[in-house]
Amino acid sequence: MDEVSTPLVPEATVARLPVYLRGLVDLASDGVETVSSEQLAAVAGVNAENVRKDLSILGSYGKRGVGYEVDFLIEQIKRVLGAGDPVSVVIVGAGNLGRALAYYGGFASGGFPIKGLVDSSPEIIGQEVAGITVEPFEELKDVVQKNSCTLGIIATPAAAAQSVADQLINAGIYSILNFAPGLVTVPESVTLRKVDLATELHILAFHEQQRERNE
Amino acid sequence: MDEVSTPLVPEATVARLPVYLRGLVDLASDGVETVSSEQLAAVAGVNAENVRKDLSILGSYGKRGVGYEVDFLIEQIKRVLGAGDPVSVVIVGAGNLGRALAYYGGFASGGFPIKGLVDSSPEIIGQEVAGITVEPFEELKDVVQKNSCTLGIIATPAAAAQSVADQLINAGIYSILNFAPGLVTVPESVTLRKVDLATELHILAFHEQQRERNE
DNA sequence: AGATGTTTGTGAACGTGAGAAGAAGGATCG
DNA sequence: CGATCCTTCTTCTCACGTTCACAAACATCT
Ligand SMILES: NC(=O)c1ccc[n+]([C@@H]2O[C@H](COP(=O)([O-])OP(=O)(O)OC[C@H]3O[C@@H](n4cnc5c(N)ncnc54)[C@H](O)[C@@H]3O)[C@@H](O)[C@H]2O)c1
Ligand SMILES: NC(=O)c1ccc[n+]([C@@H]2O[C@H](COP(=O)([O-])OP(=O)(O)OC[C@H]3O[C@@H](n4cnc5c(N)ncnc54)[C@H](O)[C@@H]3O)[C@@H](O)[C@H]2O)c1
Numbered sequence: 268m269d270e271v272s273t274p275l276v277p278e279a280t281v282a283r284l285p286v287y288l289r290g291l292v293d294l295a296s297d298g299v300e301t302v303s304s305e306q307l308a309a310v311a312g313v314n315a316e317n318v319r320k321d322l323s324i325l326g327s328y329g330k331r332g333v334g335y336e337v338d339f340l341i342e343q344i345k346r347v348l349g350a351g352d353p354v355s356v357v358i359v360g361a362g363n364l365g366r367a368l369a370y371y372g373g374f375a376s377g378g379f380p381i382k383g384l385v386d387s388s389p390e391i392i393g394q395e396v397a398g399i400t401v402e403p404f405e406e407l408k409d410v411v412q413k414n415s416c417t418l419g420i421i422a423t424p425a426a427a428a429q430s431v432a433d434q435l436i437n438a439g440i441y442s443i444l445n446f447a448p449g450l451v452t453v454p455e456s457v458t459l460r461k462v463d464l465a466t467e468l469h470i471l472a473f474h475e476q477q478r479e480r481n482e
Numbered sequence: 483m484d485e486v487s488t489p490l491v492p493e494a495t496v497a498r499l500p501v502y503l504r505g506l507v508d509l510a511s512d513g514v515e516t517v518s519s520e521q522l523a524a525v526a527g528v529n530a531e532n533v534r535k536d537l538s539i540l541g542s543y544g545k546r547g548v549g550y551e552v553d554f555l556i557e558q559i560k561r562v563l564g565a566g567d568p569v570s571v572v573i574v575g576a577g578n579l580g581r582a583l584a585y586y587g588g589f590a591s592g593g594f595p596i597k598g599l600v601d602s603s604p605e606i607i608g609q610e611v612a613g614i615t616v617e618p619f620e621e622l623k624d625v626v627q628k629n630s631c632t633l634g635i636i637a638t639p640a641a642a643a644q645s646v647a648d649q650l651i652n653a654g655i656y657s658i659l660n661f662a663p664g665l666v667t668v669p670e671s672v673t674l675r676k677v678d679l680a681t682e683l684h685i686l687a688f689h690e691q692q693r694e695r696n697e
Numbered sequence: 698a699g700a701t702g703t704t705t706g707t708g709a710a711c712g713t714g715a716g717a718a719g720a721a722g723g724a725t726c727g
Numbered sequence: 728c729g730a731t732c733c734t735t736c737t738t739c740t741c742a743c744g745t746t747c748a749c750a751a752a753c754a755t756c757t
Contacts, residue, residue, distance in 0.1 A: 276688075279744060285684035289663060303704065312665045315704095316746065323706055331705040332753035348684050349691025356683070367582040368679075373663070379683045418686055441693060442686040444679075448504060448588070450527045458689040460682055464583075464659075467675055468571070468594045469500035469563050471633055471657040473491075474673040476564025478656060494714060518734065530734095531716065538736055546735045547723040 276347065280321045286311045287318070288344045295337050303334035350378050357383035357416040357440070359431050360423035361391050361401045364446055368420065369397040382414035383407075387427075404431075408438040418442050425449040432459065491562065495536045501526045502533065503559045510552050518549035565593050572598035572631040572655070574646050575638035576606050576616045579661055583635065584612040597629035598622075602642075619646075623653040633657050640664040647674065 276284075290310035294302055304322070308315040322328065322335065325347055329335045345351050356374065358365050361384050368374070369381050384396055387404040394401045402410050410416070419440040421431050428447035435443055436457055443459045445451055453459045491499075505525035509517055519537070523530040537544065537555070540562055544550045560566050571594050573580050583589070584596050599611055602619040609616045617625050625631070634655040636646050643662035650658055651672055658674045660666055668674045 277744075281685055281688050282681065284688075285678070285681040288684070289680070290665075293664075305704085310665060312667070314746080317744095319705060320707080320745085327706070329705050330753065331751070332703050332755090334704070347688070349687040349694075350684060354683070354687050354690070363582040363585045367578040370578045373680065374683065377680050377683075379680075379687075417690055418683060442690045444682055444686060449508075450505075450525060452527070456693070458686055458693075460686060462677060462679070462682060463500075464677070465504070465588065465592050465594075466497065466500040467659055467677060468569070468589065468592075468633060469503070469565060470496055471659060471673055471675060472564040472569050472594075473496050473499075473562070475569070475632055475657045478671070478673075479564075492714075520734085529716080532714095534735060535715085535737090542736070544735050545723070546721075547725085547733050549734070 276324055280324055281348070283311070283313065283317070283321055284344050284348055286313075287321070288341065288348070288350075291337055291341050291344070295341060299337055301334045302337050302340075304329070307335070345378075353378050353380055354418055355380055355382040355414050355416045356418045356420060357381075357385065357407070357411055357414070357435075358420045358422055359385050359404070359407070359435065360421065360427075361386040361394070361396055362422065365420075365422035366396055368422065369399060379418065382416055383410040385410060387423075404434070407434055411435075411438040411440060416440065418444070421445040421447055421451075423447060491539055495539055496563070498526070498528065498532070498536055499559050499563055501528075502536070503556065503563070503565075506552055506556050506559070510556060514552055516549045517552050517555075519544070522550070560593075568593050568595055569633055570595055570597040570629050570631045571633045571635060572596075572600065572622070572626055572629070572650075573635045573637055574600050574619070574622070574650065575636065575642075576601040576609070576611055577637065580635075580637035581611055583637065584614060594633065598625040598631055600625055602638075619649070622649055626650075626653040626655060631655065633659070636660040636662055636666075638662060 287307060290307060293310065304315040304318040308318045325343055328340060328343055356379050358368055358381060369384055374381060381399065384399045385402045385404050385407050386392055392401050392403050417440065419435040421428050421443060423431050425447040428445060428449060428451050432443060432451050432453055436453065441457050443457065445459060445461045448463060448465055451459060502522060505522060508525065519530045519533040523533045526533065540558055543555060543558055573583055573596060576599050584599055589596060596614065599614045600617045600619050600622050601607055607616050607618050632655065634650040636643050636658060638646050640662040643660060643664060643666050647658060647666050647668055651668065656672050658672065660674060660676045663678060663680055666674060
């Protein structure tokens with residue numbers, strides 16, 4: 268019995284909404300107040316029909332003959348994505364990648380402040396990284412609760428990834444982004460997404476080969 | 483008129499082959515010589531029917547009643563993916579992310595050695611990062627040619643991404659991995675893939691919200 | 698106020714990929 | 728040597744997403 272039920276958003280649409288959001292924020296900072304599906308498609312790198320179909324799923328927020336109101340649309344997309352308020356993030360593993368992520372300012376400004384940083388190495392624990400003190404891995408649950416973290420990032424070696432995921436879930440985190448290669452399994456109630464850079468390079472190498480073959 | 487034509491590999495299959503490859507390499511290092519689709523599916527995190535369908539596209543390399551020969555399959559997947567020989571990579575932008583990537587040893591051991599590192603900041607040029615000297619951005623073409631780089635990684639701020647992509651293409655690179663947010667357009671002859679971490683977080687936040695709504 | 702042009706919203710066709718089921722080939726055991 | 732079991736390979740069906748086409752709504756110009 269939800270009141271403002273967002274009917275059912277296809278996964279492909281969910282993946283595009285953040286791209287629209289970024290384009291809209293850019294437009295807004297340029298002082299643009301109204302945007303057509305054609306314009307938004309141009310800045311998002313997709314075609315206009317797709318934009319319209321995606322936006323129509325959120326509701327009929329456009330004015331025919333005019334377009335969409337930028338500020339209003341930003342609010343609606345944020346609402347649907349669950350990014351109305353800042354979402355706090357905890358990073359596990361303060362190595363090369365974990366530090367790079369922590370130092371990156373784009374997450375905080377995009378509504379995803381890094382609030383916790385934990386590691387298992389005694390040499391790293393206690394270090395200050397991007398204004399955050401690295402806490403021991405054992406304190407994960409405490410760190411999560413104190414900072415109300417709802418998203419977790421795994422930036423540890425692959426060998427530790429599964430146990431880190433288990434501990435994140437144990438700490439009350441149900442949304443995980445994993446950078447470690449290899450298989451990590453989680454209960455159905457948990458959303459785990461994987462950023463697999465090695466796979467990305469392989470896919471590029473495949474297309475590179477296809478290109479060379481057609482010459 | 484290709485001799486050993488690989489008929490036509492669906493994009494979805496191309497994206498899974500690297501995952502199989504990683505699993506197979508792990509199995510091989512454990513001394514496993516033969517693997518069934520069921521076993522491979524388990525380590526890859528997909529279902530067995532999918533594995534069989536993917537592998538059957540490469541050719542009928544399995545023995546019914548037995549399974550697939552691990553070493554042979556590794557070679558075939560590498561061949562199809564174009565990863566038989568090492569593929570050299572150049573990184574543009576030696577900031578937080580560029581350094582983390584350069585220091586990461588998993589790329590080189592996976593067949594993608596980082597061979598070049600360029601930046602535009604005078605303070606960073608000349609620095610040694612992971613055994614590589616950071617060269618000026620203007621020397622990009624030289625760096626690419628001297629090291630026979632075929633893959634390029636963009637790790638610069640978003641504002642510079644488009645011009646970096648243009649210069650990479652100018653230097654003879656047709657396969658690009660972009661970490662910068664925002665739109666980058668390239669000719670059709672170029673393959674550009676994007677790693678969009680902000681989008682990943684947004685997608686996780688969406689599912690997190692869905693979860694909270696059903697409570 | 699009417700005509701015209703613009704832009705959204707949606708229904709239908711098309712293509713791709715996933716899953717299920719059955720046929721075929723090979724091994725193993727009696 | 729024959730029967731049974733196992734696993735690959737292939738075909739079919741269904742769901743999803745994208746693209747195309749068109750109608751409805753709004754603004755603007757005369
Ligand atoms: N650095 C990259 O550019 C890059 C690229 C692709 C993939 N990855 C993957 O990301 C992960 C991290 O890479 P990295 O380069 O930062 O590695 P790293 O070795 O620099 O850092 C890993 C950190 O995790 C910590 N750690 C180890 N086990 C832990 C545990 N059980 N709990 C908490 N912390 C633990 C270590 O102390 C270390 O500080 C790896 O799985 C790697 O394969 C990294
Ligand atoms: N660091 C992260 O974890 C992270 C996460 C998500 C996205 N990103 C994106 O990755 C990119 C890099 O992030 P970062 O944290 O490494 O930034 P950074 O500022 O630390 O590094 C950027 C580097 O690029 C160099 N540079 C700028 N313009 C250049 C040009 N025209 N040619 C060559 N080099 C140039 C700068 O000198 C700097 O060294 C950014 O677009 C960022 O949005 C980073």
